Amino acid sequence: MLKALQEAKDKSINSLVIYLGNFGPEGPLTQMAQRFDGPVMFVSAAEESTACLSNDRGDAYCGMLNASYSANLRNIRPHIPQYPVGTPEEVAVMIGDFVPVARTILGLKGLKIFSFGPRPHDFVACNAPIKALFDLGVEVMENSELDLLDLFQQAEGHQDIPGIVAEMERELGDNNPYPDLLLNWHNMKSHY
Structure with a gap:
């Protein structure tokens, strides 16, 4: 492993x-999921034929249950499809369905949220429902409005501003209801 x-x-x-x-060795496989630094999906094999079995239960569903239990003991939450047992062809479809899930998790793990509110710099309030974000690896930094004003004033005249404005205009395209705001944002300091 x-x-x-x-x-x-x-x-x-x-x-x-x-x-x-x-x-299958559910314990080591679950430990692998626990130590892996990224999204993980559990799926299991279906038997191609149950003719040699005394009943129709020939797949690895029992192993999936054991792996799920082992994952819970280790406080990890792998992605498990609604029905996670399949032939190789069915599992390939499950993997295709997992791709957008994995991309979302990877994107969130690298996310940093800078919020602005009435509290002082870097103060995480107990009433903010952010535990789920922290569980995903998202970093949250709280700032006050005065912190925002200070950052805004420090940015005035910075050489990167025209390029950033141009990039934002390209991203917004014709969906910019306030085109003058981008062009004049660095001159707004005089309003304070």
């Missing part, structure tokens, strides 16, 4: 699909 984790790191793999087989 440690060797596989190192190989994933060496190859810059940022998302992981753990494919459980019948009687």
Whole structure:
């Protein structure tokens, strides 16, 4: 498991699909999910034929249940499809469905939120519902309006402003209801 984790790191793999087989080692696989620094999905194998079995339960659903329990014990939350048991072709579809989930998680993990409110700099209030953001690795920094004003005044005349204004105009396109605001934002200091 440690060797596989190192190989994933060496190859810059940022998302992981753990494919459980019948009687797979759920403990080590769950430990791998716990140590992997990125989104993880659990899926499991379906038997191609149940003709050799005494009943119709021939897939790895039991292993999926064990892996889910093991993940809960380790306080990790892998992505698990609604019905996570499938043939290789069905699992390939599940992986395709996991791609946007993984992209979203990776994007959120790198997110930094700078909020402005009536509280002092870097003060996280107990009434803010942000635990879920912290659980995803999002960093939250709270600032007061005076902090914002101070930053705004320090930015006046900075050489990067014209380029930033041009970039924002390109991003907004014809969806900019206040075109004069971008052009004049660095001159607004005189209003204070």
